[in-house]
Structures are given as structure tokens and as C-alpha cells.
Amino acid sequence: MSGALLGNITGPADVKALSADQLPQLCAEIRRTLLDYGKAHGGHIGSNLGMVEATVALHRVFDSPRDRIVFDVSHQSYVHKMLTGRAAAYLDAERYDEVTGFTNPLESEHDHFVLGHTGTSISLACGLAKTRDMSAQTASAEAEEAEVPPIGNVIAVIGDGSLSSGIAFEGLNNAAEQGGNLIVIVNDNEMSIAGDFGGMYGPLARLRASGGTAQPNIFQAFGLDYRYVEDGNDVAALVDAFEGVKNIDHPIVLHIHTLKGLGLAPAGDTAARRPSTPPHEDAPWHSDLCDLSDRDLHAGQCEASHWQSPDAAADRPDDxxxxxxxxxxxxxxxxxxxxxxxxxxxxxxxxxxxxxxxxxxxxxxxxxxxxxxxxxxxxxxxxxxxxxxxxxxxxxxxxxxxxxxxxxxxxxxxxxxxxxxxxxxxxxxxxxxxxxxxxxxxxxxxxxxxxxxxxxxxxxxxxxxxxxxxxxxxxxxxxxxxxxxxxxERAGSYPLFTAEPDASAADDYTGYRITHAGGDVAVLGLGNTYPLAERVAATLRERHGIDATVVNPRQCSTLDTRTLEGLRGSHRLVVTLEDGQLEGGWGEKITAYYANADSRTSTRAGDAAMRALNFGAAKEFTDRVPLAELDARYGLTEDGIVAAVLDAL
The missing domain is CATH 3.40.50.970 (Thiamin diphosphate (ThDP)-binding fold, Pyr/PP domains)
Incomplete structure (x- = not known):
């Protein structure tokens, strides 16, 4: 663990206790920590590098959690997490996985929402401010003695492309009408995750070029107060700007101009610099770190890949x-x-x-x-x-x-x-x-x-x-x-079974495809679970002498009743596999179809009821649980399915 100042930050009070002269050192330590963390772990590093000074200034001036800070997109919250008691999760490699890549109330009282999508911070902030203002009108002695402190300033931090979301404009509209203390900090880094697109970015550029004086001003057009900070990476300037709007009695937009990826040097240079032209995702200074998504989004399937050396990145196959x-x-x-x-x-x-x-x-x-x-x-x-x-x-x-x-x-x-x-x-x-x-x-x-x-x-x-x-x-x-x-597919032994298309049916993908015709048991593997269906069938045949039929459904929007009815007589059991929520999903519809059909035709002589087993996910939220663990939890494993089939027979 390193960081003379950062390592001793346990909460915002420690930031306030530093001298003004120590703030640049703290920012430098945070930036170095972000770079080390990104190289080793991955994450949304570029956007956080640009927000270092702004976040330090936020916690220097405001009083979180009484003052509510809502980050949007909350992938900009790494520095906020460092300054609210979670610095060790970025300084100590053994603790990297202790925090998520987004704000999360389960982690800290300083995080108010789980936010992984974009555009909603202003709307959420409006709700917080509305409740605060309504409560202030009905304040009582009991309220003052409540365990939860009253809400102070409400701050929405939006940017990194989020402002282009329609709901963000809906939030601005609501804020202007609602009135009261609400501070919208627009992190204008001239970028989104990839690039800026839309008519609003021209006026924003003119505001930057004019020091915030150009017209039309899209924020003032809503009836909002507006201030501009040219150097959004100057911690002293930001502290002054935030102190100037703290406890303000009306909504205001504070437009700060930051550099995404500040601290990443151009190739062959030792110090990052602001480019003379607008940042672009393939510019030399724009390292992979500027375009990373969190490792916990999906193992091996992240935005612009995790940061690695060029040689390592070249050797890594695509997800x-x-x-x-x-x-x-x-x-x-x-x-x-x-x-x-x-x-x-x-x-x-x-x-x-x-x-x-x-x-x-x-x-x-x-x-x-x-x-x-x-x-x-x-x-x-x-x-x-x-x-x-x-x-x-x-x-x-x-x-x-x-x-x-x-x-x-x-x-x-x-x-x-x-x-x-x-x-x-x-x-x-x-x-x-x-x-x-x-x-x-x-x-x-x-x-x-x-x-x-x-x-x-x-x-x-x-x-x-x-x-x-x-x-x-x-x-x-x-x-x-x-x-x-x-x-x-990369293993080279897939698929195990192949079948020619049914020439009697139009290839419009409404029909299921039987890839191996067997008997007694039919295994239907939808999409990503189809390789598992093949392995289950192979195991049933090789170890238990059951020649199961294998079906590739190809679609999940309608039931292919022709194929389902064709399984009757030669099959006793239908097994459905899907890598999604079972309730309201695909497999249960097949179970319901057979149950309803059997109920309607129960008087037919010699008919045996079709049984169905459904395998899929429970209706639950999961957070960074490894895929293999989820498969085991839901019984989506070769051994688990084979055992269930044998028990059913």
C-alpha cells in the first residue's frame, strides 16, 4: 500500500483537514493510484483521471453524506470512493475486488444509488431536493432528533457524454421549474465513452471558447443559473467555484472543462498535455485506459478491453x-x-x-x-x-x-x-x-x-x-x-451433431431444428446453452445408454408446436435449457404447453403425459458472481442435468 496522504484518508473530514497546499499532492497520489489500479485491474480509468481535482474539491467543500452527491454515470466515482473510506480497495491489490465500479449504497453511506446507466442523476437529484424542501416546510422537533440527518446541498455530477441523454434534459427542465437548492456539475471533457455526437455539442464548444459567455446557452435557455470554470483540473479554482455555489437557494449549472485521461502521456513523452484539437479515441495520448469498462461488467467482455501493454493486448483473443x-x-x-x-x-x-x-x-x-x-x-x-x-x-x-x-x-x-x-x-x-x-x-x-x-x-x-x-x-x-x-467453436469439436434443414418448411426460423434424432428424452438447448445440450446428450448415451434427441430451438418468441407434438409417443421427457430467468422465460412456456395440451386430450386412449424439466436462472439480481458459480447454482451443469434426467426417468 502506498500514498502518504491518500493512505490516511478515511473520509471527507480528512480531506477538509489538509492544508490547501497539500491538495495538489493528494490529487497527484490519486492519479498515480488510478493508473496503477487500471493497469492491474482495469476499469473506467480515463473518465476518473479527468475528475480527480473536481472530486477532491467536492469533498473539500461539501459535507457528504449530508450533502448528497449523485454521480452520473457513476463510473466517474472511483475518486469519490477513495475519499469516502475505500482508498484501500484501490491501493492494495489484494483488495481490488472489494468495491464495484459504480456507486452502491451497500458499500457506503456516501453512495446514494446503484447507478450503472446514464442520464438519470439530475432526475434523481430533483427527487432528493424535492423531499428535502418538503421536509423543511414541515420540520418538527422529532425530525430534528431523527437518526437520519436532514439533506443539505444536492449535487448532480453529470458528464462524460451523459448530458446527451434525453432524460437529462427532462431533469434540467424539472429542476428549473422546481427551484430550490440544486447544483448540477457538468463534467465537460469533450468526449463520451467513444466520441461526442449531437447538436448540443456545438454550443458547448462555443461556451468553452468564450469562457462561458456565448449564446445560445442551453442551460440558461431552461431558465437555470450558470457559471463556467475553464480549468476543471485546477483544484484551487474548483474549491473556489464550489464554495461560491454551496448553499445556493436556486438551481444552478456549474460547467467545468476537464481533460479525460489527464496523466496519460503521449507516446514518447513524460507528461500529459491538453491536445490542441478535440480529444479523439485514436489520438496518441488516448490510451486504452481512457475507454475501459469495469472488469465486473463481464469477465473478459469489457469496453475497449482492460489496460494491458500493447504486446499483451495483441496476443489476447477477442471476447x-x-x-x-x-x-x-x-x-x-x-x-x-x-x-x-x-x-x-x-x-x-x-x-x-x-x-x-x-x-x-x-x-x-x-x-x-x-x-x-x-x-x-x-x-x-x-x-x-x-x-x-x-x-x-x-x-x-x-x-x-x-x-x-x-x-x-x-x-x-x-x-x-x-x-x-x-x-x-x-x-x-x-x-x-x-x-x-x-x-x-x-x-x-x-x-x-x-x-x-x-x-x-x-x-x-x-x-x-x-x-x-x-x-x-x-x-x-x-x-x-x-x-x-x-x-x-474455438475448441474445434463443436457442434457434435449436425442436421440438414427441413426442406418442407420455409427457413424463416420459426421452426425448431432437430440436430440429433433419438428417443425417450429430448434436450432443447436455447442459444448459449446449446453446447451444454450436446454434452448432456453425449453423456446420457455414452454412460447410461440413453440416445437422447437434441434440438436447437433457434428462437424463443413462439412455440414450434409441430416439433413439440412430434416428440410425443417416442419421448417421455423434454428438458429445456436457457441462460436466462426461468420465470417468464422460454422453458416454462413449453412446460405450460404440454400441461395444457395433456389436460385437453386426457381422454385419448394410450396417450402418456409429457413431462418437462426446465433449467435456467432464478428471478434475482446477482452482483459479480462468476459464471461457473451461477451455472452450478441454477443446475446448468452437465452432471446436474444428467442426474435430474435419470431421477425423472
Whole structure:
């Protein structure tokens, strides 16, 4: 453990106890700690490097937790965590995993929300301020004696691209109307996770160039007070600025200009410097550290990869998101010249999903980054399709949750021909804000939305070609293959079973595909669980003499009753596997189908009731639980499933 000052910070009071002359030293120690931590562990390092001085100044001036600080996106909260009693988790390598990458009330009273998504800090801050102001009007002796201290200043820290979220503007609108003490700190680092996109960034640039005096001023347009700090990495200037707005009696925006990745030197240089041109993700000074996501998002599947040396990074194979994402982009790019209406849309974090900077440059107008605006992106894609274009919208499963209303209304209700690429769907070792375990239950229960679950590279690309071709007539979500499939494909012995397509049925993916015809037991493995289904069948045959049928369902939005009925007579047991929430998921629908069908036909002579076993996840939030542990918890293991089958027989 190192850090003469940082190592002795146990809370904000220790920051206040330092002399003003010691604050730059504290900032230097924090920056060095962030760099060491990022190299060894990974994380959102670039955004935190730019927020070092601002966070030190926040805790120097304000009185957390009485003064409520809401970070948005809370991946900017590493320094905040260091200064609120959690410095050891960044200084001691053996304790790196003690904290999450986002604010979390279970960790500290200084964290007020679990926040892994973006744009909501101002709205949350409005709620805190509203309750504070209402309580102040009805204050009583009992309230003053309550264990929970009254709320003081309410501060929303937004930036790193978050301001482009529509809900952020909704929050600004509410703040201006609500009035009262509310401080919005806009961390303007001229970037998002990838780059800034949208009409609002021109006025922001003019505000920076004019020292905060240019018009139009988007914040003043809401009726908000406004102040500007040019050097957002000058701790003394920030302390003065924050002291100037502390205990203010009306909403105000404090616009601070910071440098993302401050402390990362250009190649061959020893000191970081502010570039003369706007930062860009491929600029020499912009190390991988500036574009990292937390290790706990998903083991081995993080934004722009964890920081490693160039040689180590070159030797590391792509994770599933990048691997299959790059394949999809290559397939689409080959069609751009002859299909002018084909458009790839990313609501930010494109690099996570194999949408490389080189692809974006080549794609030109065929690629649109809407910023961190999932809801807008879905509606935008629907409009493109309505006009005859072919949009492909790519983002992660947990981010699609933010656009549920648009998925149902603008997309499914209107029947527009949009393809959604659902990355990181299913079980993973992610944190509790980025779990993809709920995507099947979400997507598969929206009417009119076809939900495809490919089991390999070839099937994934075929489904993409179908969904973006003339045969598809409505919205389609494709669950991008995950680690179980990529590992199986790289092992070279997958798939174990193959079958020719059923020529009697149109290849529209509504029908399940029997890849091995057996008897007595049928194992249906949806998407990422299909390799497990093959292994279970192989074990049943080799060790127990049971020649089980293996089925690749290929989709989870409808039931293929033709195939399900075809299993009757020669099978007693159907086993369904899915790497998502069972309740409201896919397997239980098959169980319900057989139960209802058997109830209606119970008088048929000689019919035996079909039994079904469902394997999948419990309805719960999990936080950084290793995938192998989750599989064991839910019985999604070869030995567990085989034992359950033998017991059922």
C-alpha cells in the first residue's frame, strides 16, 4: 500500500483537514493510484483521471453524506470512493475486488444509488431536493432528533457524454421549474465513452471558447443559473467555484472543462498535455485506459478491453462481443455499396461490440452514433425502417431495458423492420446493473417481435442476413452468441451433431431444428446453452445408454408446436435449457404447453403425459458472481442435468 496522504484518508473530514497546499499532492497520489489500479485491474480509468481535482474539491467543500452527491454515470466515482473510506480497495491489490465500479449504497453511506446507466442523476437529484424542501416546510422537533440527518446541498455530477441523454434534459427542465437548492456539475471533457455526437455539442464548444459567455446557452435557455470554470483540473479554482455555489437557494449549472485521461502521456513523452484539437479515441495520448469498462461488467467482455501493454493486448483473443460484432459489421459493410439504406446504429459504447473505429470511418453515413440514448435510438431506427431503410441497432441487453417502451410501441406495435443485435445477453459474471439474464423474458414477451438465438457463427450471420433481407417483414432481435458458444467453436469439436434443414418448411426460423434424432428424452438447448445440450446428450448415451434427441430451438418468441407434438409417443421427457430467468422465460412456456395440451386430450386412449424439466436462472439480481458459480447454482451443469434426467426417468 502506498500514498502518504491518500493512505490516511478515511473520509471527507480528512480531506477538509489538509492544508490547501497539500491538495495538489493528494490529487497527484490519486492519479498515480488510478493508473496503477487500471493497469492491474482495469476499469473506467480515463473518465476518473479527468475528475480527480473536481472530486477532491467536492469533498473539500461539501459535507457528504449530508450533502448528497449523485454521480452520473457513476463510473466517474472511483475518486469519490477513495475519499469516502475505500482508498484501500484501490491501493492494495489484494483488495481490488472489494468495491464495484459504480456507486452502491451497500458499500457506503456516501453512495446514494446503484447507478450503472446514464442520464438519470439530475432526475434523481430533483427527487432528493424535492423531499428535502418538503421536509423543511414541515420540520418538527422529532425530525430534528431523527437518526437520519436532514439533506443539505444536492449535487448532480453529470458528464462524460451523459448530458446527451434525453432524460437529462427532462431533469434540467424539472429542476428549473422546481427551484430550490440544486447544483448540477457538468463534467465537460469533450468526449463520451467513444466520441461526442449531437447538436448540443456545438454550443458547448462555443461556451468553452468564450469562457462561458456565448449564446445560445442551453442551460440558461431552461431558465437555470450558470457559471463556467475553464480549468476543471485546477483544484484551487474548483474549491473556489464550489464554495461560491454551496448553499445556493436556486438551481444552478456549474460547467467545468476537464481533460479525460489527464496523466496519460503521449507516446514518447513524460507528461500529459491538453491536445490542441478535440480529444479523439485514436489520438496518441488516448490510451486504452481512457475507454475501459469495469472488469465486473463481464469477465473478459469489457469496453475497449482492460489496460494491458500493447504486446499483451495483441496476443489476447477477442471476447465474444468483439468477435461476433466484428463478423456482423464485416457482413454488413460488404453490402453498403449496393444497399444505400442499410444503416448501423449504436447508442454509444460501440467498441465494446466490435464496431471498431476503422469500421466507423469506412462506413460513413451508413453508421450513426446517437450518443447514450437507447430510447431515441430505437425510435430513430423505427423511423428509418418506416421510410424503407434497413436499420441494424446494436447495444447490450441491459441497455435495451432502458428502451422498453420504444421496443413495444415504436417498434413492435408499428411492425417496422428493424434488426436489434442483443450483446451480452444471458448469464454472466457482471455487476448487478449490467446483467443480461432478463433479456429473454423481456424481448420474447413483446408481441410481434421475433427473438432469434443462434448457436454459432454461421447461424448468427445467416440470421442477420435473413433479418435484414426481404424475407423478414417485422422487427427482429438477434441474441449475439456468448462465451459458451465462442469457447465451443474455438475448441474445434463443436457442434457434435449436425442436421440438414427441413426442406418442407420455409427457413424463416420459426421452426425448431432437430440436430440429433433419438428417443425417450429430448434436450432443447436455447442459444448459449446449446453446447451444454450436446454434452448432456453425449453423456446420457455414452454412460447410461440413453440416445437422447437434441434440438436447437433457434428462437424463443413462439412455440414450434409441430416439433413439440412430434416428440410425443417416442419421448417421455423434454428438458429445456436457457441462460436466462426461468420465470417468464422460454422453458416454462413449453412446460405450460404440454400441461395444457395433456389436460385437453386426457381422454385419448394410450396417450402418456409429457413431462418437462426446465433449467435456467432464478428471478434475482446477482452482483459479480462468476459464471461457473451461477451455472452450478441454477443446475446448468452437465452432471446436474444428467442426474435430474435419470431421477425423472
Amino acid at each position: 465474444p462481443r468483439k468477435h461476433y460484432g466484428k463478423l456482423a459489421m464485416a457482413a454488413l459493410e460488404a453490402r453498403f455499396e449496393r444497399e444505400p439504406g442499410l444503416v448501423v446504429i449504436s447508442p454509444a459504447t460501440p467498441g465494446s461490440n466490435g464496431i471498431t473505429h476503422a469500421f466507423r470511418e469506412r462506413a460513413g453515413r451508413h453508421y450513426v452514433d446517437t450518443g447514450i440514448t437507447e430510447s431515441h435510438a430505437v425510435a430513430f431506427a423505427s423511423g428509418i425502417a418506416k421510410a424503407g431503410g434497413v436499420p441494424v441497432l446494436a447495444t447490450t441487453a441491459s441497455f435495451f431495458q432502458r428502451a422498453y417502451d420504444q421496443l413495444q410501441q415504436e417498434l413492435a406495435l408499428n411492425g417496422t423492420r428493424v434488426t436489434l443485435l442483443d450483446f451480452l445477453g444471458g448469464l454472466s459474471g457482471s455487476d448487478n446493473t449490467h446483467s443480461g439474464a432478463f433479456d429473454i423474458a423481456m424481448f420474447a414477451n413483446i408481441p410481434g417481435l421475433t427473438c432469434l438465438a443462434p448457436t454459432g457463427e454461421r447461424e448468427f450471420l445467416d440470421m442477420l442476413a435473413w433479418s435484414t433481407g426481404p424475407a423478414s417483414t417485422g422487427p427482429v432481435v438477434i441474441r449475439v452468441p456468448g462465451e459458451p458458444i465462442l469457447a465451443a
